[in-house]
C-alpha cells in the first residue's frame with residue numbers, strides 16, 4: 673500500500689482534475705491533500721497513483737464521492753462552544769437593533785454549524801429577522817445539510833459540545849427524534865438557502881453581516897487564503913464579522929483587511945479602511 677506521494681505526483685493529479693472536471697485544488701495545502709489521497713487509496717485498496725489516476729478521471733461518480741474524502745467534511749454541533757458564547761453574548765447584541773441580519777456560512781459541510789447558529793439566534797429572539805446562506809463545494813455534504821437529518825450515532829457525539837453550551841437543555845428541544853435518526857425542526861431551517869459555491873473561483877453577489885468560514889482555509893495555501901479573505905472583505909457589510917476556525921491562522925496579509933475582535937475564538941472584524949502596508 674502506498675504511504676507517500678511526491679509533490680510532482682500530486683501536482684500532476686491536481687492539474688488533471690482541473691482539466692477534466694474544472695475543479696481547482698492547485699492552491700490547497702499539499703500536506704493535507706496528500707494525507708487525504710493516501711486515505712482515499714487505502715479505502716479503495718489501491719496500490720498505485722496510476723490506479724487512482726485512471727479511476728478518478730474515468731469514473732465521474734467515483735470522483736464525486738472521492739472529492740468528499742479529499743475535502744474533509746468533519747464538523748459538529750456547537751463546535752468550539754467558546755466561540756458560540758462570544759457570538760451569543762457579544763456579536764449578536766451588536767445587531768439587536770437592526771431589522772435584518774444576513775449570515776453566510778462558507779464551507780458549511782453537512783449543516784451542523786448552520787443549525788447551531790439558528791439555535792443561538794432563536795434564543796436571542798433574532799431568528800425571524802435572519803437570512804442565512806449556506807454554501808459548500810461538496811454537493812453530497814450540501815444534500816445532507818439541506819436534509820438536516822443525522823444518525824443517532826453522530827448526534828450522540830454532539831452531546832458534549834451541546835451540553836457545554838446549554839447545560840440545562842435537551843437536543844430534543846431542537847431535533848425531532850425518530851428511530852435511528854434526528855432531524856432538525858423546520859423552524860430552525862426555513863431561513864436558510866443552501867447553494868453550491870466554490871471559494872476558489874465563484875463570486876458572491878450579496879452582502880452579509882457575519883461570515884463563518886471555519887476550518888476551511890486550513891486546507892488552503894497562503895495565496896488562496898488571501899484571495900478568499902479578499903472575497904469575504906468585499907462580501908461583508910461595513911463593521912461585519914468574520915468567524916474562522918480554531919486551527920485557522922489569519923495570514924499577515926489578511927490583517928490588512930480584518931482586525932482582531934476576539935483572539936481566543938478567532939473572531940475578526942472588517943477594517944473600515946484596508947491597511948496599505950501589505
Ligand SMILES: C[S@@+](CC[C@H](N)C(=O)[O-])C[C@H]1O[C@@H](n2cnc3c(N)ncnc32)[C@H](O)[C@@H]1O
Pocket residue numbers: 743744745746747748751778779780781782785807808809810813869870871872885886887888917
Ligand atoms: C472541515 S469542514 C468545515 C465545516 C464547518 N465550517 C465547521 O467548521 O464545522 C470543511 C468544508 O469546506 C468545504 N470546502 C473545501 N474547499 C472548498 C471550496 N473551495 N469552496 C467551498 N467549500 C469548500 C468542504 O467541502 C468541507 O465541507
